[in-house]
Amino acid sequence: MSNEDLLQLWYLPSEIGILQNEICRLSARRVVGDMQAAVNELLDTLKQRLTRCQAEYKRGMDFIQAIPDEWIGEAFQLRYVDCLSWIDVGLKMGLTSDCCRKMVLRYLERHAEASTL
Numbered sequence: 001m002s003n004e005d006l007l008q009l010w011y012l013p014s015e016i017g018i019l020q021n022e023i024c025r026l027s028a029r030r031v032v033g034d035m036q037a038a039v040n041e042l043l044d045t046l047k048q049r050l051t052r053c054q055a056e057y058k059r060g061m062d063f064i065q066a067i068p069d070e071w072i073g074e075a076f077q078l079r080y081v082d083c084l085s086w087i088d089v090g091l092k093m094g095l096t097s098d099c100c101r102k103m104v105l106r107y108l109e110r111h112a113e114a115s116t117l
Contacts, residue, residue: 012057
């Protein structure tokens with residue numbers, strides 16, 4: 001899991017909600033004739049996107065929840081789930097923003113090295 005992957009957690013809940021609303025809207029719509037095939041194809045595409053977004057969100061959350069060090073896990077939670085800036089993460093944890101950022105990025109580097117071995 002990379003920093004870029006985890007930053008997607010900021011946007012995925014919103015995208016999931018939009019996709020769910022769009023699926024509901026299209027599913028409730030009464031369509032006849034040739035348009036039904038187009039609507040069904042669009043619904044299938046939206047459902048596939050929704051499934052991918054949900055899987056990616058779950059993967060990110062599982063990664064964060066599996067962090068054995070509670071202190072580091074808290075920094076991940078604040079940054080990637082609560083969408084706080086590094087400055088706000090530092091303020092919440094009583095550390096400098098730079099300390100929190102380095103702690104998280106070092107954990108990601110170590111995790112990346114361990115997964116390639």
